[in-house]
Amino acid sequence: MLNRVLGRWLLMLTGYATVVASGFMIGVGGAATAAGPLALVSYWVFGGLATFASAFVFAELATMFPKCGGIWEYTKQSFGNDHPISFMVGWIYWFALLFGLNVELVSVGIYLHELVPTIPEWAGALATAILFLVFNYVGVKLSTIIEAGFGIILILSSATFILLGIGQINPEFYMNFAPNGTFMPLMKTLPFVIIAFCGFEVVATLAEESKNPEKDIPKALIGAASFLTILFGGFATVLFGLLPAAELSTNAPLIKAGGLIFGGIGLAWLSIQSFAGSMSTVNGGVMGQTRIMYAMAREGWFSQVFAKVDEKHNIPKGALYFTGFSMIAVSILPSITERAWEWAGFLGVFGYAVSYIMACILLLYLRRKHPEMNRPFRVPLYPVMPILGIVLYSLAILFSGLEIIIVGIAWALMGLIYYYAFGRASRKRHLKNQEERLHLNES
Template structure:
């Protein structure tokens, strides 16, 4: 998928990512479908990751004795058992610090479980740290890409340094016995479902996929790049390769420091380091790295979505307000604020237990379409200039589309139902507004 994105980015160096590429190869209807799914990848992902950031930020403050009131550190609703929406509680101890253990999920627990753990349940009102993070990053993005890039470079440098420290020092204490067997044997649960084994690896793939989204966000800033035909393919492929290598090394270190059965907690990196007293000093740095790293993820997601809306608006598929550019900062300011406010509402008030798989589903659909688009355009217009060419076409596009579609099929039924509802809302919007106001539609009506 990365190779296919790189070819399109070098050919069509304008904002819009997969939406623009689909528009150029498969028409307006498919482009709208992809653009609508990209809302899941960028806007919803920004809200989801900001909640994770809030958890690490609160934990970091707890370590220095500063406790955010529990009611203002969690949303009023949460999801348990993968499908049940309940009133959210934050479980706190006598000092007001959040109780974090294997029975919690992002510090949200139902009342009985909290009481049994010796804590006091406090009903959530709003996830204020997540709201303030999105608000600050939205303001930064309105001011300009250069300011945002400087901030992002700083936090990425902090994150990378800490990741490399964990990998470097962690490998010194790895117990290779923890890697045997490397893939644990499949286990059947009392309800008949299974876990572990190769089937578990394949079912986990679309969930882990959430970690890899974002390399395509490079293409959303194409019009603000100095040499997009060269820089975009390099940025996409290099970032994807670097992240993949770091993810593999970090996973090896974590499972080498502690048994995999000890890592099913909200703070797995810290849990792995806790198994080795000599690495205790790294735990504090990990929280700092998580706060820095997740903030940069939210920044990139909040940057990408307004630029996709900007391109869709220029094509007439969204109201003109999304295409307005700030007279001073030359950024899509109105669109950025709209995206930021929606992300704030999602992060602050709504349950996010299902959004990870929902985001993966929407992104997988976009990736599959881009792979197919490269194949289609090679067959339809082989003469077009391609500064970067995907190798081994059609093999690479077929493998890319096949792998992403296969991972989509592994998503649970509830996620498919939500994706179906989201698609229905999107297509209704297209037929009621987009189709009637699209640039292509008006041109065809004028010719008639």
């Protein structure tokens, strides 16, 4: 069993800090290319709606099933542990966390190299991986305190940038508001905009370690969604008023804006913010993927090595060690080929969107099939919110491109192969061992 040591504010700041990384800081350049200043509407409207929809959905599901495991736990409780759909949801979400957040290690290496050119990118990424493994080994409370610290820094820095930037907005940059048209350009911004918000639901995987999950998890999720919508919407509005959209179509538009508008201080400031954002996402990724793997191993789907809990620190050490191995592997991907990092990011995008869609479908299913179940939190504007989530995340996948869809389907097929070739056998051995231990205890 894991200890209930996390309060509402630690949870909320964890959800906020886990997301504020290169998903927005780099992705806004892609959104600018697709739609020009019109992209800021997408951050406020599509990003905000999708984020609140998923926050409400995860809040209801997490309070119904307050255990670690997130979307996998909810699916398992609904369809049964041995159902292939249950396994596949856990498989896809685990991989989304594994790669979707771990690729931020590469961003940390890039930002650290920019700040201290003598440090190679791979070295910065590797050192960061080891650092956060140590923090998480000490215990989840220390990890969330560190994450909360990043959250406070990012909130203050973001608010300062927005407030200072408002005073320097040039209205002329908004004049050619939709240079490429309206509907299709907005649709093309969806992968950049919606995926920028992904990751805050990692709070739900910490429900088993929350002091009061029925109250604190919904407040943390909705609070994080509110912060993120205001942050990304405000950032986008200011950015498109500080620089022409063409100048934002770069790999690091936020840093460029800081340098051009605020000089050397702005360049250093926004570089440090970007660096801190990626660091916080890495830490959140360690917490989330470790607990998903632990939860699935605890039920027999992976080796019991990954279900071992350190008695002193009360952390899932087996899953943490594997997470560390995966982080180290991802941190050196760019030194092999830049293409490997890109594909890892594609898998994260696909995994998040599919997981959110599944959560929305699951909520609709449970409301219809099991209306009698206890729901400490209920999604407002039901069924509009879960349906809206399904539509927006489906469009995000569709407009991400054929390559992302192919890679995502390939990973899902690998999951099916694992399920039928190894997973079911591992699960049967686990159940048999449990039964034998029960008989020994009874005798």
